[in-house]
Amino acid sequence: MPNKQNPVVILACHVMQSLIQPHLKDSVTQTIYMDYGLHVRPEKMAPALQSQLDALSEPSLVLVGYGLCGNGLHGLKAGPHTLIIPRADDCITILLGSYQAYRQAFDAQPGTYYLTKGWLESGSDPLKEYRAYTEKFGMDNADMLIDVMYARYKRLCFVAHTQADLDEYRPQALEVAEFCAQRWGMLYEERIGSDGLIRRLLESPRRSEVLGEDFIVVPPGGTVEQQMFIRMQA
Secondary structure (H helix, E strand, O other): OOOOOOOEEEEEEHHHHHHHHHHOOOOEEEEEEEOHHHHOOHHHHHHHHHHHHHHOOOOOEEEEEOOOOOOOOOOOEOOOOEEEEEOOOOHHHHHHOOHHHHHHHHHHOOOEEEEEHHHHHHOOOHHHHHHHHHHHHOHHHHHHHHHHHHOOOOEEEEEEOOHHHHHHHHHHHHHHHHHHHHHHOOEEEEEEOOOHHHHHHHHOOOOHHHOHHHEEEEOOOOEOOHHHHOOOOO
């Protein structure tokens, strides 16, 4: 871990903002939230994050609010900074609060598409994508594209982090769920997620013992690599 004098910077996906803000510490000197759309084009993620890291004025401890996310973080260079990253394949692990919660959900129903407040706000859901494809490519091509992307899913699960968010965004989630049910027979579920992983990430500058195997620490000069996210199964 870097010297305690190093500034603490948060570099995270916008979808994490509502999880992060309630737990911000006085030690955090800067927060940077990146556009949701980087998830749609993972090949652009590392370059976009790299530009933010390179622009930091001094060596910093950077708390990264992303998982590997479609291999989007692969190749990200720490430069003079130290990076702390959740060991998560994607943001769903972070939104559910732990790898264990993700594995339980996956084992119960592996064919689950997760819908979140962030995806609804950004327009990244099957219904809005289908409408956009129809307008751009015509209905026949839109049908083919959307089926390739989503036909394998059996369940749609809307994850919120407060009851208020669940109530506010439920009408939008149900509209998407109705489309998915009619087209692919997806079942609909709701669940309240957890900020457990995010809280540990934000506590780590003061309490490095909270990290453990659930986080990756990339030292100055290091590079984020896909294999860092692989967990050894017992």
